[in-house]
Amino acid sequence: MPYNTRQQELILSYIKQNASEHLTADAIASALKDEQVGKTTVYRCLERLCKQHTVRKYILSEGKSACYQYALGEDCHRHFHLKCLRCGRLIHAECEQLAQIEEHICLEHDFDIDASRTVFYGICGECKKNESNTEE
Amino acid sequence: MPYNTRQQELILSYIKQNASEHLTADAIASALKDEQVGKTTVYRCLERLCKQHTVRKYILSEGKSACYQYALGEDCHRHFHLKCLRCGRLIHAECEQLAQIEEHICLEHDFDIDASRTVFYGICGECKKNESNTEE
DNA sequence: CTAGTTGCAAAGAGTTTGCATGGCG
DNA sequence: CGCCATGCAAACTCTTTGCAACTAG
Numbered sequence: 001m002p003y004n005t006r007q008q009e010l011i012l013s014y015i016k017q018n019a020s021e022h023l024t025a026d027a028i029a030s031a032l033k034d035e036q037v038g039k040t041t042v043y044r045c046l047e048r049l050c051k052q053h054t055v056r057k058y059i060l061s062e063g064k065s066a067c068y069q070y071a072l073g074e075d076c077h078r079h080f081h082l083k084c085l086r087c088g089r090l091i092h093a094e095c096e097q098l099a100q101i102e103e104h105i106c107l108e109h110d111f112d113i114d115a116s117r118t119v120f121y122g123i124c125g126e127c128k129k130n131e132s133n134t135e136e
Numbered sequence: 137m138p139y140n141t142r143q144q145e146l147i148l149s150y151i152k153q154n155a156s157e158h159l160t161a162d163a164i165a166s167a168l169k170d171e172q173v174g175k176t177t178v179y180r181c182l183e184r185l186c187k188q189h190t191v192r193k194y195i196l197s198e199g200k201s202a203c204y205q206y207a208l209g210e211d212c213h214r215h216f217h218l219k220c221l222r223c224g225r226l227i228h229a230e231c232e233q234l235a236q237i238e239e240h241i242c243l244e245h246d247f248d249i250d251a252s253r254t255v256f257y258g259i260c261g262e263c264k265k266n267e268s269n270t271e272e
Numbered sequence: 273c274t275a276g277t278t279g280c281a282a283a284g285a286g287t288t289t290g291c292a293t294g295g296c297g
Numbered sequence: 298c299g300c301c302a303t304g305c306a307a308a309c310t311c312t313t314t315g316c317a318a319c320t321a322g
Contacts, residue, residue, distance in 0.1 A: 003276055003321050038279040062195040062202055065311065082247045093245050101237050109229055110261035111218045117257035125246035139296045139301055174304040179287065201286065
């Protein structure tokens with residue numbers, strides 16, 4: 001039977017307020033350091049919140065921190081990540097058609113995609129523009 | 137100008153011989169410990185081989201070792217890769233609808249996907265079947 | 273009360289780096 | 298010979314764990 005603690009409230013509240021962003025455990029701990037929330041607690045809370053699917057965990061690149069994001073009520077909210085190989089920018093793509101990719105691959109290829117691990121690599125629009133001028 | 141060293145030959149040769157498997161840096165180092173190949177060298181060699189696209193690096197599970205696999209000569213620009221997080225199997229998916237994903241992301245998200253770098257992570261059909269019996 | 277929660281410090285795992293040595297071309 | 302490659306040890310990063318103190322229900 002889970003308890004309601006000050007720290008847990010603060011962490012969840014912070015994640016909700018920043019639902020549009022990817023937050024690392026470290027970022028959350030830093031943001032709440034004035035409120036006296038320990039880093040270990042942040043990790044343990046996030047683990048709990050993930051288990052109950054309140055928060056989604058993304059592993060965007062190896063060795064780097066995992067990212068967390070508030071999982072809005074509707075679970076059709078899965079999104080994919082586009083990572084630019086040139087500038088390194090990470091774009092979150094939320095889009096109906098991308099959700100269909102998941103379905104297609106599941107039905108036709110018998111493969112359940114884990115969107116939290118999957119990253120599309122390529123070149124973003126900005127870099128495409130710059131590339132036409134500046135050849136590498 | 138890269139040099140040809142004994143260690144590099146051994147590492148590449150081992151990866152080629154085990155092209156059907158996903159190998160961790162540690163596994164490679166262990167397999168070659170009799171041949172006097174240091175772990176640091178394995179890491180640095182793999183890094184080089186990845187850069188020249190001779191080897192592919194996979195992140196199969198968070199916190200765990202990355203895996204490496206020999207990238208066969210095949211032209212991998214035309215299809216996508218599905219990597220099973222459970223069994224490590226790599227599936228090459230060639231399919232008209234997947235090609236449309238590329239187009240969709242290019243047109244709607246202004247992002248040119250590099251299919252040779254992009255890997256979909258998830259659970260394959262085989263593992264899904266096994267999973268229904270053995271809950272984790 | 274009593275079981276879940278906290279948080280410091282320390283352990284851990286995987287990977288990277290510093291630096292002196294070794295060896296390819 | 299010059300320069301890249303090697304390898305040990307130590308550093309590093311992110312995360313988990315041990316354990317005693319704390320607190321919600």
